[in-house]
Amino acid sequence: MAIRQIDKLDFKDKRILLRLELNVPLKDGKVQDTTRIEQALPTVKFLLKGGASVIIVAHAGRPNGNVVEELRLTEIAKEMEKLLGHKIKKLDEAIGKKVEKEIEKMKPGEIIMLENIRFYPEEEANDIKFSKTLASYADYFVMDAFGTTHRAHASTHGVAEYIPAYAGILVSKEIHALSPLLEQPRRPITLVLGGAKIWSKIGIIKNFIAKADHILLGGGIANTFLYAQGHYVGESLFEKDKVDIAREIMLDCEKNHDQLHLPEDVIVADEMSDDAKTLNVPVTDIEGDAKIFDIGPRTAEKYAQIIKNSQTIFWNGPMGLYEHPPFKKGSETIAKAMAETYGTAIVGGGDSVDCIKRCGYKREDFTHISTGGGASLEFLAGTMLPGIEPLLK
Numbered sequence: 006m007a008i009r010q011i012d013k014l015d016f017k018d019k020r021i022l023l024r025l026e027l028n029v030p031l032k033d034g035k036v037q038d039t040t041r042i043e044q045a046l047p048t049v050k051f052l053l054k055g056g057a058s059v060i061i062v063a064h065a066g067r068p069n070g071n072v073v074e075e076l077r078l079t080e081i082a083k084e085m086e087k088l089l090g091h092k093i094k095k096l097d098e099a100i101g102k103k104v105e106k107e108i109e110k111m112k113p114g115e116i117i118m119l120e121n122i123r124f125y126p127e128e129e130a131n132d133i134k135f136s137k138t139l140a141s142y143a144d145y146f147v148m149d150a151f152g153t154t155h156r157a158h159a160s161t162h163g164v165a166e167y168i169p170a171y172a173g174i175l176v177s178k179e180i181h182a183l184s185p186l187l188e189q190p191r192r193p194i195t196l197v198l199g200g201a202k203i204w205s206k207i208g209i210i211k212n213f214i215a216k217a218d219h220i221l222l223g224g225g226i227a228n229t230f231l232y233a234q235g236h237y238v239g240e241s242l243f244e245k246d247k248v249d250i251a252r253e254i255m256l257d258c259e260k261n262h263d264q265l266h267l268p269e270d271v272i273v274a275d276e277m278s279d280d281a282k283t284l285n286v287p288v289t290d291i292e293g294d295a296k297i298f299d300i301g302p303r304t305a306e307k308y309a310q311i312i313k314n315s316q317t318i319f320w321n322g323p324m325g326l327y328e329h330p331p332f333k334k335g336s337e338t339i340a341k342a343m344a345e346t347y348g349t350a351i352v353g354g355g356d357s358v359d360c361i362k363r364c365g366y367k368r369e370d371f372t373h374i375s376t377g378g379g380a381s382l383e384f385l386a387g388t389m390l391p392g393i394e395p396l397l398k
């Protein structure tokens with residue numbers, strides 16, 4: 006995929022509107038994880054070094070077009086200022102007279118961060134006037150919010166209609182890391198998919214039915230497939246309205262490489278707690294009101310062997326409720342195999358990334374850790390993402 010990159014751009018004395026992915030976990034207004042902020046720094050540094058002034062646009066949470074005090078970007082700006090070692094002037098609005106005045110005064114080397122762009126309903130509506138206003142602030146638009154490239158919003162898509170658009174360093178890196186999965190990946194190819202809901206994973210499964218050698222399922226999504234296969238799943242979480250689509254996918258897989266793997270054994274318990282009493286049972290032996298909270302050791306070991314024997318592996322979604330020690334083992338075994346495999350190991354999705362951290366692994370233990378959960382899934386589903394499409398050469 007050929008995209009316009011910022012290394013080809015002369016931005017000395019120019020104003021850049023830079024869309025970043027700074028949607029980080031916040032608790033009591035404080036930033037809990039700085040990964041996304043750290044990943045945004047190379048582009049900011051590159052632009053400053055080249056003599057630009059930088060206007061940062063970002064969002065936090067889902068305020069649905071309203072001002073939500075806890076979702077202001079003030080703390081995120083402070084955290085970024087610390088990590089960058091450079092002053093950031095955080096504004097309390099994203100458009101309007103005050104903002105315009107501040108932008109007019111900007112000198113090369115200065116940074117302004119606009120307020121949470123999702124405080125404005127026009128953002129998610131991809132409003133033309135709003136996009137034009139944002140575009141009027143700068144000479145160039147640089148898109149570096151990979152995690153938001155699957156949203157057709159004013160600051161990710163609309164704005165690129167009105168000023169020249171380029172990909173930042175992170176977006177370029179993500180496309181470079183994920184594209185080989187779509188374009189001639191080294192085989193065997195394995196997808197490891199978990200988490201609670203199927204809907205976000207249907208696209209990627211369908212796109213890989215003809216390509217993947219193995220699709221390993223765990224978490225809540227596996228429960229829906231087990232149910233569709235006719236297993237009793239007790240009181241386990243599963244999606245009744247997705248049973249038909251699960252059956253359809255199973256049939257398609259049978260017709261192709263018969264590559265779909267479901268858990269053979271699981272960890273069940275009555276309650277989800279740190280001291281829950283657990284039982285390891287074959288999926289044929291689930292009884293009463295038992296709830297599945299993890300894949301079992303036999304399944305985890307089988308999945309780990311497949312991962313280690315694969316050349317290309319993509320993992321999104323934990324195998325169970327890894328936050329609770331009794332249900333962590335399945336995801337931990339996957340994380341270990343991903344870290345140990347000689348194949349290309351790519352991890353995406355906030356929960357899987359959190360899980361590998363809790364298991365004591367570092368970024369360097371994997372080929373690539375994507376900053377986009379939904380975005381990486383949609384990218385691998387083969388859809389042209391609205392935040393990437395304007396960057397194509």
Ligand code: 3PG
Nearest residue numbers: 028067152153156378379
């Ligand atoms: C993310 O955190 O995955 C992105 O910021 C997108 O957030 P959204 O799902 O609220 O659009």
